[in-house]
Amino acid sequence: MFVLLLGLLVFLWLLVRALLPLSLPRGVKAVVAVLLFIFSFQHFFYRYFLGGMASPELPFPLLLLATGVFVALLFLFLLTLTWDIVLVLNRLRMGTRRRGAFSPGRRQAVMTCLAVIPAVCGVRNALAVPEIRRLETALPALPAALDGLTIAQISDLHVSSLLHAPRVRAIVDGVNALKPDIVVFTGDMVDGFPDRRAEGVAPLRDLRAARGIFACAGNHEYYADFNAWMRVFPNLGIHTLLNTHRTLPVNGENLVLAGVTDIVAPRFGLPPPDTRAALAGAPEDAFTVLLDHRPINAAANAEAGADLQLSGHTHGGQILGMTALVAAYNQGYLYGWYQRGNMKLYVSSGAGLWSGLPVRLGVPSEIAVLTLRRG
Helix, strand or coil, X not given: CHHHHHHHHHHHHHHHHHXXXXXXXXXXXXXXXHHHHHHHCHHHHHHHHCCXXXXXXXXXXXXXXXXXXXXXXXXXXXXXXXXXXXXXXXHHHHCCCCCCCCCHHHHHHHHHHHHHHHHHHHXXXXXXXXXXXXXXXXXXXXXXXXXXXXXXXXXXXXECCCCCHHHHHHHHHHHHHHCCCEEEEECCCECCCHHHHHHHHHHHHHCCCCCCEEEECCHHHHHCCHHHHHHHHHHCCCEECCCEEEEEEECCEEEEEEECCCCCHHHHCCCCCCHHHHHCCCCCCCEEEEECCCHHHHHHHHHHCCCEEEECCCHHHCECCCHHHHHHHCCCCCCEEEEECCEEEEEXXXXXXXXXXXXXXXXXXXXXXXXXEEC
C-alpha cells in the first residue's frame, strides 16, 4: 500500500507541477505522461507481472535502466516538492505572487539535472563491490583461547537480477583473500526463487573459512519459497541456523554460534525467532555469538545469554538524511557497535540492497571482518 501511494504521489505531483506547465506539443506530453506513469508505478508492475516486488525478473540492462529512472524520479519529486514549499512560504511572507526567475522549462531542466546526478551516483554506489571493513572489539567474557578469532560478516547480500553473479564472485574472492576463521551471513542473502537465482548464488559455493560458513534467516528469504532455499544453502556449503546452534571447538575452548529465524516467519506458517530455543543445550560457560537479522531484539538476546550479536537489515540507512528515519524504525539501531547489558552488538550496513531502491549516498556497503579480542 505504501509503495502504491508513493507512486501515485510522485506521478501526480510531477505530472501537474513538472510536465503540464512545459511548452511542449500535446503528443509529446502524452507520451511523457505515459512513461512517467509506468516508471512511477514500476513496483506495481514488478509485483504483479515481473516476478515480485522484491525481485523483478528482468535482464540486467533493462532492470538497471528502470532502476535509474525510478531513483531519478524520486529525487526530482523531492526537488519539485521542496521548490513548491519554498514558493508557498515566500508568497505567504511577501503577500504577493512574484514572477519566478526561471521559466518552467529552464527550471525543470535544472531540476532534472540535479536529480539525475545523485541518482546515477547513488545507483553506482549501490552496485559497487562492498569495501572490506576491518574491526576489532574487546570482549571481557572472551576466553583467552579465542583471542584473535576472525569472523567475516556478510549481511543483506540480496542476490538478484540486479546484484548478480559477477558481483557475488568479486565478494567471494575478497572474503577468501582474508582467510577468516568463520564466515557468517546475517540474513537477506537472496531475492527471488532458487531456480531464478541459481547462477547468482553459485559463486557462494567457493567461499572458504577455516571453521565453517553459517547463516541465519532474513525476511527476504521468506518471500520466495523459504523451504526450498533452506535446501539450497547446505549444497552451497552454508549451514543455516534456525533457532538452533552449533558448538565449535576452538583451541580447546567451545564457541557457540547460534542463529534465529525472522519475525515475518509466522506469516508463512513457520516458527518465529526464539533465542532461548536457539541456545538450549549449549555449554553454559561457552562464549556465544548470535546471528539475528534484525537488531531490534538485542535487549532480549542479551538477557538470553548471548555475548555478541551480529545483525544487519537496516542497510545503514542507505542515504544520509534517511538515516534518522531508518534508525527510528529500528528502535534506534542503525549501524556500528552498540552495548546492551553484557552483550555487544554489531549492525552491518550491508553488502547489498533490494532492487526496489538500490541507492547509496554517504552510506557505503561493507563486508565487516571482526577480530575478537579479550579485554
